[in-house]
Structures are given as structure tokens and as C-alpha cells.
Amino acid sequence: MPTTLNLDSSxxxxxxxxxxxxxxxxxxxxxxxxxxxxxxxxxxxxVAMKNVADFAIAVSIFWLVGFGLMxxxxxxxxxxxxxxxxxxxxxxxxxxxxxxxxxxFCATAATIVSGAVAERxxxxxxxxxxxxxxxxxxxxxxxxxxxxxxxGAEGWLGALGFxxxxxxxxxxxxxxxxxxxxxxxxxxxxxxxxxx
Numbered sequence: 459m460p461t462t463l464n465l466d467s468s469x470x471x472x473x474x475x476x477x478x479x480x481x482x483x484x485x486x487x488x489x490x491x492x493x494x495x496x497x498x499x500x501x502x503x504x505v506a507m508k509n510v511a512d513f514a515i516a517v518s519i520f521w522l523v524g525f526g527l528m529x530x531x532x533x534x535x536x537x538x539x540x541x542x543x544x545x546x547x548x549x550x551x552x553x554x555x556x557x558x559x560x561x562x563f564c565a566t567a568a569t570i571v572s573g574a575v576a577e578r579x580x581x582x583x584x585x586x587x588x589x590x591x592x593x594x595x596x597x598x599x600x601x602x603x604x605x606x607x608x609x610g611a612e613g614w615l616g617a618l619g620f621x622x623x624x625x626x627x628x629x630x631x632x633x634x635x636x637x638x639x640x641x642x643x644x645x646x647x648x649x650x651x652x653x654x
Contacts, residue, residue, distance in 0.1 A: 479555075567629050
């Protein structure tokens with residue numbers, strides 16, 4: 459009779475979440491190909507650089523500040539106050555797994571904006587947009603909706619009963635609303651800085 463394999467369910471949970479994070483990471487390459495294919499040839503490298511840069515910026519900033527704002531101990535349901543980059547080293551394996559998964563989605567929220575502003579925004583202006591999405595916009599809204607994910611107090615939206623199905627609001631809406639927001643700021647700045 460074959461012996462049964464006893465696996466710790468927490469290890470399977472971590473493997474599943476890491477596998478999902480890997481799939482979201484591969485989506486970044488898909489976004490890059492889609493955007494490069496839908497823009498003019500002369501802008502293909504610029505679009506590729508934006509996708510690589512927003513991933514690097516988003517993951518770095520999300521590690522340093524964003525994850526703590528999103529999943530740290532809640533301050534009145536508004537922002538997290540612990541689990542910043544330098545504090546993650548002492549965290550459990552599950553917290554690190556959630557960080558990797560959420561970092562991929564933070565980069566996705568920034569990349570959604572990249573597709574919307576392809577050929578319309580200079581590289582430097584876009585990198586600032588990606589930085590602010592990863593630093594403030596995605597983590598704060600994520601805390602409001604998902605703040606209690608790591609057994610902490612819920613954010614104020616979660617406490618009101620808000621349910622986000624598979625990141626449809628936290629990830630995709632933040633990315634979608636990032637386009638008009640970034641465009642409005644960029645074009646308003648350009649208009650005021652140009653000589654009349």
C-alpha cells in the first residue's frame with residue numbers, strides 16, 4: 459500500500475500564492491509586448507523602458523514604504539504603520555509571500571497607466587507617476603480595502619463591508635484612474651510652463 463504524503467497546508471498555500479505571483483510577473487512581459495505592438499515603431503523602446511522602469515520603481519518603493527502603509531498595523535483605518543522594508547526581514551514566511559504577491563500587483567497598477575499614456579507622456583514624467591502610485595496611491599487605497607489581510611485591523615472601507623473581487627477595484631481601478639490623474643497633472647504643468 460502506498461504511503462500518503464503529508465504536506466503542511468501553509469507550505470501549499472505559500473506555493474500557490476508564489477505561483478500566482480509568478481504568473482502576474484509574466485503578465486508584465488505581456489503588457490510590454492502589447493504596448494510595443496500597439497505603438498509606432500519609433501516608440502517601441504520607450505514603451506519597453508517604461509515597463510521595465512515602472513516594475514523596478516514599483517517593487518523597490520513598495521518594499522521600502524508601500525507594503526507597510528498597506529498591511530502594517532492600522533492607524534484609524536487610514537494607513538499602516540509597521541512592516542516597512544527594513545522591518546520585513548524579521549517577518550514570517552507568510553508575510554514575505556504576501557509581500558511578493560502584492561508587489562507584483564503594485565507593479566501591475568503602475569503598468570496599466572503605462573499603456574494608457576504610451577506615446578503621450580515623456581519617460582521622466584511617467585517614472586514620477588509610477589513612483590507616486592507605488593508610494594502612496596496603491597498602498598493607501600489597498601489598506602482601506604485589504605488592511606486586515608494579515609490579521610490586523612481592517613481599513614475603513616473594509617470595515618464598512620467593502621469587498622474587492624480579485625483586485626478589480628484596488629489594482630485595476632487604481633491603474634485606470636491613474637491615467638486621467640497623471641495626464642491632467644502633466645498637461646496642466648506643461649501649459650503653465652510654456653511661454654505665452
